[in-house]
Amino acid sequence: MKVAVIGLGTMGLGAALNLHRKGHTVTGCDLSESARAELAAAGASVVASPGELPADLTAVVVFVVNAAQTEAVLFGDAGCLAKLGPGTVILCCATVAPEAARSLGKRVTDSGFLMLDSPVSGGRVGAHAGTLTVMASGSDAAFEKAQPVLDAISTKVWKLGAEPGIGSTVKMVNQLLAGVHIATAAEALALGIRAGADPRTLYDVIATSAGSSWMWQNRVPHILDADDTPLSAVNIFVKDLGIVLDQARALTFPLPLAAAAHQLFLAAAAHGEGARDDAFVIRVWQALTGIDLPGTPKP
Numbered sequence: 001m002k003v004a005v006i007g008l009g010t011m012g013l014g015a016a017l018n019l020h021r022k023g024h025t026v027t028g029c030d031l032s033e034s035a036r037a038e039l040a041a042a043g044a045s046v047v048a049s050p051g052e053l054p055a056d057l058t059a060v061v062v063f064v065v066n067a068a069q070t071e072a073v074l075f076g077d078a079g080c081l082a083k084l085g086p087g088t089v090i091l092c093c094a095t096v097a098p099e100a101a102r103s104l105g106k107r108v109t110d111s112g113f114l115m116l117d118s119p120v121s122g123g124r125v126g127a128h129a130g131t132l133t134v135m136a137s138g139s140d141a142a143f144e145k146a147q148p149v150l151d152a153i154s155t156k157v158w159k160l161g162a163e164p165g166i167g168s169t170v171k172m173v174n175q176l177l178a179g180v181h182i183a184t185a186a187e188a189l190a191l192g193i194r195a196g197a198d199p200r201t202l203y204d205v206i207a208t209s210a211g212s213s214w215m216w217q218n219r220v221p222h223i224l225d226a227d228d229t230p231l232s233a234v235n236i237f238v239k240d241l242g243i244v245l246d247q248a249r250a251l252t253f254p255l256p257l258a259a260a261a262h263q264l265f266l267a268a269a270a271h272g273e274g275a276r277d278d279a280f281v282i283r284v285w286q287a288l289t290g291i292d293l294p295g296t297p298k299p
Contacts, residue, residue: 001025001148004053004060004080006073008035010231011093011120012063014127015153019061020044022130022152027053029073029080050080057084059149061091066239067100074108086112089145093134095119095175095236097243098165105138105164114142117164119171120154123218124231131155135174137166172247175240176258181215182237182278183261189220190285199294200224219279226295228276235274237265237281 001024005016008030016039020026028039028046036046047053050073053060060080062070070092074081081090090108092101092115101117108115116138126132132154136143139162150157160166188211192202203220206212222228241262248255268274268281286293 001058002054002056003027003149004029004050004057005063006030006050006053006060006080007063007065007069007094008032008039009063009065010124011127011132012061013039014124014129015061015063015093015132016044017042017128018130019149019152024148024152027057029053049078050074050076051078051083053080053083055083055085057088059089059091059146060084061093061149061153063093066094067096067104070094070096070104071107074104081108081111081113084113087114087145089114089116089142089149091116091118091146091149092164093118093120095171095240095243096168097247098169098172101168102163102165109139114139114145115164116142116146117167118146118150119167121171121174122154127153134158135160135167135170137161137164172240172244175237176244176255178215179237179241179244179265180257180261181213182219183264183281185213185216185220186223186264186279186282187285188216189223190282190289190291193291193293194285194289219277222277222279223282224294226293228273228280230275230277232278233275234265234268234278234281237278238262238269238274241265 003019003024004027005012006029008028016028026044030036040046090113105115116136118134118136120132120134122132133156134154135158137160207217244258264281267284273280273283
């Protein structure tokens, strides 16, 4: 199967590598020379612009940051759809607002293509292992054509409905929980440190107790290892919790916990941590209270 992956960041590179390893003919696309070089070293083709992608693709997997970038790589001046044949399936994997997914889906299908609204979860580890969870909605024809791609990058595909927007709705709820859980984990660890608990012992105790969460077990070790390399960045949750709150406002629906978490990620970004690992929202508490965090972060 001839597949393009647009966006070779934390998630897209792992997906492209798995598609390549599993026998698909892959062309990766990214502005970053270093990202292209890593995929090229594995033996796949690479280009710098969506407009340079081959015209005979069966599927295009879009792993960019937001709805505006998704629209640009598909329909912009250097977009790829103008040169592709009708019936190509487009997998839109960015976290976007449900309304944006619905609008994009209509535009894609009106142009003669198939589309899956297919945001993913699993992070860098899941992307590189090929074990992502895909929250997808779209037509039966889109699912059928995209199945070999889904098989290569994921171990769980949720078929959530026939219309774009449903997948993004479910991902939005996931991101509400993920963002709140990360912020709460950082708050709890910061309190423990300020109160005099040994952070590693505290982590071990909570990880085996009722107060634990997936995010506690996954993110707190980044803090303990002083590794703020962005496997998922603070700025991602500035964006994603912003989507959550925008949707809530449209529905006149109160979200006090999500709003508080969003403010914490905004504060971390304002403090210069936006591009760092999202666990380092804890530096908000460090700045406010002067706590000592374990180790010295990597530059």
